[in-house]
Amino acid sequence: MTLYIDVIYGLNTVVTASLLYMTGKWQGYEFSLFRVLFVALITSLPLFLWLTDYGAMLLHPVSQVIVCICTVYFAFGFKRFARFIKTTFTFYVISLLSGGAVIAMTWFWQSSQLLQTWKQTSSWATLDHMHGLLVLSTLPVVILLTQITKHSLKEEKRNENKIINVRIQMDGIVESVYAKALIDTGNHLKDPITRKPVMVATLSVLESVLTNDSLESFSTWLSAEGTKGENPWNENVRIIPYQAIGKEHGFLFAIQAAEIEMVSGDSSHILNRALIAFETRAVSSEDRFQCIIPPEMVPAE
Template sequence: MTVYLDVIWALNLLFDSLLLYLTAIFLKRRIQIWRLLAGGFIGSLIILLSFTPLHAYTSHPIAKLICSMFMILIAFGFKRLSFFFKALMTLYVSTFLIGGGLMGAHYFIQSDLELSVKVLASSVKGFGDPISWLFVLIGFPLAWHFARKNVEGMEMTKIQFDQIVNVQLQIENETLHFKGLVDSGNQLYDPLSKLPVMFVSVKNQSESVPESIGKIAAADPEQFIMGNQKVPDEWQHRLRIIPCKVVGQEHQLIVAIKPDLILIEHNGVQYLCEKGLVSFTMQQLSADDAFQCIVHPKMLTGPKQQGGAVKVS
């Protein structure tokens, strides 16, 4: 049987290096190219040693564990014991993630033609068959990319979830409830009163939002200024016209309302915002409707309420 040792070793060097790179991404660590390749080279030595009298030892789980430890030491160095074990476990998680993805894809696409494929591949001698190597060559980069993107997506979802708050607005006799995202990039204030502004989307919320708010959200601010748009009497003392800057436009006017109460709940703590403005819009702020409003971070600096008691910090 012909064994293409150089090809097998080169592929394992590449795969081990990519696994170390994926580990570095998960750990949020910078890694030098030479360390990455050196760690991959250590991992690929098992392939070379498998064709020596030491093959009985290199196939042992303890030998593989020692090899993995050397890969981590060379790629990341030794800073402290806790980081070393964290990096080692992350390497195994990356390996199982990629390997599990390849196995799942293999069992997903296999069909009744598998027998004929094996018969066809049996005529080609070598270390494995061309079908399996082609599958690995195509599947490994795809699984690597899929794992990286999904982990990054989960991290962004976690970050976003940590910033999701419950928002309660009280205007006249109406009490409105929304999911809000605390956005440090929202630094809009009313230039006259210096009150922070919160953006609330009322799109697809016609049943829970009063008709008067929906009309204000859909109205053109300039129509209020020109007097072409009538303002309901109960909103006369609440209405504000605020200039703002958005991407692609130098200046823009928005309509804001001063509610009677803004109550924000985050991690079991309620923040009472006594001075703030709300700008209702018909634009959808979240593509997946995870939140309906963008909360100004200044609104979380108000008095805290825990168990009905108010705590001023």
């Protein structure tokens, strides 16, 4: 098999530029695509050492670390030591993941009957044994998966920042219950008379203060809109109208609880006679939170 140094240099430049692009996006840098490409062109030049007696130096771990650090430095500069180390580590990890993806894609293509037929019938032989094509075909997949993962992590972090702990005291008889609540800016439920905001909670938060029979009867009462079953707090019911997509109007039964305490970090805030609309289904598919709180119920920091 014959490998041409200029072809390897071109492939290494494209791969390095792609890795720098993903690193910059992950770390939130403002960077120029031209600068990233230029740095990739410069930092790929040591490959030509393979034409000399010093080519084996490139395999030494120290040489690889130096090239990695110089690549990150020239691409994004140096502002703070901690961020620079974090960026370098991110670049290194993405490089390892991309290398694993290339190996996996190589195995896939080598076992592909379609590729074998193409190699036998095609006259295109610029890259021997299709290694260049394998690398280039992997890059879009790696970039796409990286962007999806980044978006997923950012969304999860954003939601985590909106989740707080709550303590619910329904009345002076039953004990308090504890749950996690999501602060949802899209929740605009309010009592039409008092204009009090309404928290939405899944019925399962009451499992520790109600018996199974009482919980089942309350669930039936909610599902039947008060025509069947029994509500333990029937004297504190409020009817809350709402609108939703695909449904012009509807009604929720809210219970006026004695108090709700919201805890965020070291601070807490108590709402007296707050309204809670219970749902028989879970409000979070992954059970990361059990309540949804409108922003009006949370005190401004």
